[in-house]
Amino acid sequence: MLAPQGDRNRLRIEVLVRFDNRAPLRSIATANRQSEILMIIDCHGHYTTEPKDLSRFRKEQTAAANAKDKTAMPSRASLKMSDDEIRESIEKNQLKLQRERGTNLTIFSPRASGMGHHIGDESVSLEWSQICNDLIARVVSLYPQNFVGVCQLPQSPGVPPKNATGELERCVKELGFIGCNLNPDPSGGYFNSPPLTDKWWYPFYEKMVELDVPAMIHVSGCCNPAMHTTGSYYLNADTMAFMQLILSDLFKDFPTLKLIIPHGGGAVPFHWGRFRGLALNNGRPELTEIIKNNIFFDTCVYHQPGINLLAEVVPADNILFASEMVGAVKGIDPKTGFNFDDTKRYVDAAPKLSAADRQKIFEGNAHRVFGRLKTPAPAKAPG
């Protein structure tokens, strides 16, 4: 986009800055040199290229659950997923993309749309969660420099979130995971759970605080025909969650609780004025004050103007780099020639961000949010 600047162009930039009242705009070449020395952490990756037999197991499990036929449940021992198969699935996909895009570490969790909390009962959800989480642990143990684990939870419609604390604790203490994906709508599209600010969720938050792990608020596959899983359902859950949080006293009750709203915060940055106005009209402080130490947005926004807006309205302290690569929007944008989900390029090019902002977004904030994250030595050539 912007070529390295000569003196004449540099003058132009300064004029632009003065007129437009922006933060000083550095040349992109300089920004890239600086970002090369960072550990770039992608806080939002799912294992979407799982070994085939996992899908066979899930199909059989779902069929048995739907038929309420416990005798038809597949056995966990039947699962055939070799290390070689895992290696191939990762090296051809997520690792390849880390290398190509120049990122170092992905905070990795099971496929979000596959959590399927609405399928079967609590026991089905628990077995499925354990299998998926154990699989993430195997990926992490094969590539400890490139992946760190975040768990899926054994939620189930109508079941108290407290019941998911056991699996959270197992994943953190036994598998070394550093966070979890918390589903605000285990019904899969009907939004009939109590708001995230309801006491219903408090026992789960207590465990999160005790273990010092954050949650990404992330729904799963949508079974409501009115909503498209990755097109509207994900974004709607994000927007819903944010609105619940800003009118509540949740962070008075849990001052160290940290929640990540993925997909750039859903509709929130685009409607920052609406949310600011609603907060102020309800006697709440400015949004920047409300979110300060507790709410973070990721950068899963798949075009340059969207990331520019995010960087303009949300403080850099509250943005975490993420791509959700090999996820919702695969393929190359014919207008740019690059993958839609190559969000590092957009963050690199966002004119409002300083070098210090980028350091926070790519690395610093991840350490603030994920208290258990111990960054391994950066891998020059991932894999």
Place this chain on the structure above:
Amino acid sequence: MLAPQGDRNRLRIEVLVRFDNRAPLRSIATANRQSEILMIIDCHGHYTTEPKDLSRFRKEQTAAANAKDKTAMPSRASLKMSDDEIRESIEKNQLKLQRERGTNLTIFSPRASGMGHHIGDESVSLEWSQICNDLIARVVSLYPQNFVGVCQLPQSPGVPPKNATGELERCVKELGFIGCNLNPDPSGGYFNSPPLTDKWWYPFYEKMVELDVPAMIHVSGCCNPAMHTTGSYYLNADTMAFMQLILSDLFKDFPTLKLIIPHGGGAVPFHWGRFRGLALNNGRPELTEIIKNNIFFDTCVYHQPGINLLAEVVPADNILFASEMVGAVKGIDPKTGFNFDDTKRYVDAAPKLSAADRQKIFEGNAHRVFGRLKTPAPAKAPG
């Protein structure tokens, strides 16, 4: 924000334009002179300052409906709403703001959050809709230069949309209305209706096409405790609707059907890359092609960066000026000193818009979308 530009500042602007590769930026003073000659049409206004007795009636009607006690239903004849009361409610609010902000005509419908399609049965919804629509007709008859009517529909959960065609036809043919607000979720927050692309809705679209009226896709008050009516529910319905539409062949079946997605299109412009990618991955054309003659976004986005993004990614041909004033976000933004919902200021200042773009957004597109709109002579001093 930007003072009228002297020569020195004008030079600065030109430098900015060259560097930033934007469309030529005219001085704001020039833009305002040009916009003075326009008829500025606000396509999204609700009568949120209704005479008090309407609220009394609705409370009694709701109580009777909830109690399933037809004998307790208030009589329509009991409603006391004088012309003087209507005049006062309008002149102190919507007309005052039209004058202050320099807009001319508001496309006006009953309070959206008050439609309450989930309350009572179809007969309750019909009576309530007729009362609210008749009230809008009275406003329009008192101020024909400043308001034109759009109707609420007598929808009800599970009831075929076909049943709402009678009231649509009455409003268009007898009251002179030019459009309707179509609720994609009469349940009030559980999204359990068929998608807008389902044949369920087709008889209603047939009537719209026959009458040459567009629909704004607009939900009503939310009775789901997980969602905030104006904070998340409205935006989520907008995002849901857009995603339904772009993967469908609805506009092949109804090439002249026109749908307005309010609130700037919910999350859509912020996630334009996501929606583009999902459309392309599903074998659909570019979004600009899909929306071209059929889908329009309004400008109810309450901060400058949001309107800038909307103007950057959505073609000017598909944007309709709107404010939803005296609506979701009342009050003054302490950072600007102006009302949050004074969206004309944001459109005036959006750097990507040319004078021709603004003419389309403020006036031209409204005539394309509202086939029955006959613009009265612009009122120099509204009221």
